[in-house]
Amino acid sequence: MGDLRAYAALLGGQFRSVTSYRASFVVELFSSAGATALDVVTVVVLFGAAVEVGGFTLAEALMMTGIAASGFVLGDLAVGSVERIKLYVRTGMLDAVLVRPLGVLPQLVLMDFPLRKALRLVFGTSVIGVAIALNDVDWTPARVLLMVVAPIAAGVYFGAIFVISATLSFWWVESGEIGNGFTYGGRDFTSYPITVYSGWFRGLFAYGLGFGFVAYQPGLALLGRPDPLGLPGWAGYSSPLVALLAAGIAAVVWRVGVRHYRSTGS
Amino acid sequence: MIQMKELRKDFSVRVKAGRLRRVKRTVSAVDGVSLDIGTGEMVGYIGPNGAGKSTTLKMLTGVLSPSGGEVSVCGLAPVPQRTRLALSIGVVFGQRSQLWWDLPLAESFRLLRHIYRVPAADHAARLRRCRELLDLDAFLDTPVRQLSLGQRMRGELTAALLHGPRVLFLDEPTIGLDVVSKQAVRSFLGELGRSGDVTLVLTTHDLADIERLCRRLVVIDHGRVVHDGTIEQLHSRYGSRRRLIADLDAPLPDGFEVPGATVAAVEADRHRVTFVLDDVPAGAVVASLVNAAPIRDLSLVEPDIEDVVARLYTASVSGAP
Ligand SMILES: Nc1ncnc2c1ncn2[C@@H]1O[C@H](COP(=O)(O)OP(=O)(O)OP(=O)(O)O)[C@@H](O)[C@H]1O
Numbered sequence: 001m002g003d004l005r006a007y008a009a010l011l012g013g014q015f016r017s018v019t020s021y022r023a024s025f026v027v028e029l030f031s032s033a034g035a036t037a038l039d040v041v042t043v044v045v046l047f048g049a050a051v052e053v054g055g056f057t058l059a060e061a062l063m064m065t066g067i068a069a070s071g072f073v074l075g076d077l078a079v080g081s082v083e084r085i086k087l088y089v090r091t092g093m094l095d096a097v098l099v100r101p102l103g104v105l106p107q108l109v110l111m112d113f114p115l116r117k118a119l120r121l122v123f124g125t126s127v128i129g130v131a132i133a134l135n136d137v138d139w140t141p142a143r144v145l146l147m148v149v150a151p152i153a154a155g156v157y158f159g160a161i162f163v164i165s166a167t168l169s170f171w172w173v174e175s176g177e178i179g180n181g182f183t184y185g186g187r188d189f190t191s192y193p194i195t196v197y198s199g200w201f202r203g204l205f206a207y208g209l210g211f212g213f214v215a216y217q218p219g220l221a222l223l224g225r226p227d228p229l230g231l232p233g234w235a236g237y238s239s240p241l242v243a244l245l246a247a248g249i250a251a252v253v254w255r256v257g258v259r260h261y262r263s264t265g266s
Numbered sequence: 267m268i269q270m271k272e273l274r275k276d277f278s279v280r281v282k283a284g285r286l287r288r289v290k291r292t293v294s295a296v297d298g299v300s301l302d303i304g305t306g307e308m309v310g311y312i313g314p315n316g317a318g319k320s321t322t323l324k325m326l327t328g329v330l331s332p333s334g335g336e337v338s339v340c341g342l343a344p345v346p347q348r349t350r351l352a353l354s355i356g357v358v359f360g361q362r363s364q365l366w367w368d369l370p371l372a373e374s375f376r377l378l379r380h381i382y383r384v385p386a387a388d389h390a391a392r393l394r395r396c397r398e399l400l401d402l403d404a405f406l407d408t409p410v411r412q413l414s415l416g417q418r419m420r421g422e423l424t425a426a427l428l429h430g431p432r433v434l435f436l437d438e439p440t441i442g443l444d445v446v447s448k449q450a451v452r453s454f455l456g457e458l459g460r461s462g463d464v465t466l467v468l469t470t471h472d473l474a475d476i477e478r479l480c481r482r483l484v485v486i487d488h489g490r491v492v493h494d495g496t497i498e499q500l501h502s503r504y505g506s507r508r509r510l511i512a513d514l515d516a517p518l519p520d521g522f523e524v525p526g527a528t529v530a531a532v533e534a535d536r537h538r539v540t541f542v543l544d545d546v547p548a549g550a551v552v553a554s555l556v557n558a559a560p561i562r563d564l565s566l567v568e569p570d571i572e573d574v575v576a577r578l579y580t581a582s583v584s585g586a587p
Pocket residue numbers: 262263264265266277278279293294295313314315316317318319320321322
């Protein structure tokens with residue numbers, strides 16, 4: 001309870017800081033809107049060029065794109081700013097965060113809450129909306145539930161990926177953009193049916209790292225299609241479990257990472 | 267209040283060896299420090315650059331995990347119980363700000379009240395005191411990024427105290443301050459220390475801070491404690507002595523001697539003499555001197571802490587602590 005008030009205060013402080021530069025806030029909002037528009041164009045162009053994606057119709061593939069996009073935005077909104085840890089670790093600014101009576105992760109997240117990215121959520125959910133309209137989904141209670149849970153689970157999953165890749169910087173201060181390879185690369189990977197990939201690449205990302213359970217499997221379950229790659233039907237409903245597992249791993253990696261923080265010599 | 271037992275921190279760093287090769291080397295920043303600091307003590311923690319002062323404070327505040335040894339502050343283990351400990355300690359790292367860069371100072375204080383869950387009345391009372399003693403009123407409504415260094419440091423000190431910490435860790439709180447600000451900070455800390463329930467650990471390169479504030483002085487070098495005691499103990503250990511300088515109306519007679527004092531210099535046509543007092547009160551020297559030559563002026567010079575500490579630093583470099 002007391003903690004909640006403390007976090008609310010942090011968020012309020014962040015909001016007032018951002019709005020104290022009113023002009024740049026507006027600029028960021030516009031550039032975020034621009035990026036979102038670009039996302040739409042990408043999807044339209046891609047799906048306009050091909051009639052079929054990895055054995056799925058465009059409408060079917062859109063379901064997976066929508067879940068991936070919404071999940072990514074949710075994860076990005078919630079913990080995407082953990083990326084700033086790189087700067088905090090390199091400059092030693094994390095010292096000041098560590099001496100406060102609050103968790104490190106929530107502080108980092110709330111000290112730079114990317115309100116401007118909220119716009120992208122509209123994009124993600126509209127893609128899902130379009131997919132629902134285009135596909136003839138056989139709505140059962142389980143599917144309705146899955147439709148609500150899948151994007152949230154995808155959000156948790158992407159959140160975990162954000163945290164894990166940011167944690168790299170505790171061990172490797174110059175990790176730079178490598179972490180982004182996993183986050184943005186992961187989003188792009190999950191935007192398409194995994195049948196478009198092949199070999200060890202698919203094995204590693206879809207099953208090894210679990211990206212196949214974020215949008216592809218729930219998509220199949222919603223559409224009522226059997227998996228051409230042979231996983232049973234319940235796999236589609238396992239996405240919350242996979243997300244929780246990823247979150248658990250992220251929590252452990254994060255804790256170990258913070259213990260490895262070595263500050264700077266001044 | 268604070269216990270350290272054989273506390274160590276090693277950093278592994280990669281150093282260039284040849285054009286591409288890099289070898290891993292271990293730097294022992296803190297190399298087995300054992301200290302016990304009681305409630306209400308004010309301890310000056312000093313040492314040359316790179317001695318390991320900041321690293322020690324970071325381990326005490328839960329920022330860094332120790333590589334070895336034991337540490338407890340307020341009965342808590344700093345790293346595992348970091349958030350609980352944070353409620354009982356106040357920290358000022360001269361280089362790192364606790365304040366919101368873009369917000370007015372007063373706003374930072376308000377946010378900190380929520381973060382530390384301080385009852386409004388306590389918060390207001392502490393803030394009022396800091397405003398008076400540290401003279402904050404003139405810039406309370408200025409965004410932190412527009413404050414001068416000295417103004418910001420006064421803000422940082424206030425920020426570290428608003429939750430009524432039992433232990434205060436200050437890493438170079440007077441760095442870069444002008445004479446007036448330094449004095450304001452010192453007398454503020456002195457006031458705080460007099461109440462006797464705040465424990466204070468202070469690192470500084472300005473030894474006047476220590477002379478004014480700290481009864482106990484801990485000197486470290488290369489991560490090891492080389493002195494732990496009062497300033498007087500330090501002086502007697504390193505044989506620093508008081509000096510008596512006398513201006514005479516007549517030349518000092520040849521072969522003048524006082525038991526317990528050494529004539530260090532005779533200047534100005536033997537009209538000025540400097541004695542080093544080994545083990546004798548100044549009065550005894552003056553009494554002998556009046557019999558030898560009429561005295562015009564006298565000054566007694568206390569041993570200079572800077573000199574002693576400089577000697578201590580160089581002594582420990584050459585390996586003999
Ligand atoms: N993050 C780090 N990585 C590697 N080495 C470090 C790090 N922090 C400190 N050191 C090394 O540890 C030693 C002690 O550093 P520390 O900052 O504790 O010194 P200090 O006593 O505070 O010095 P100063 O008076 O200059 O502030 C130095 O040799 C420094 O190079």
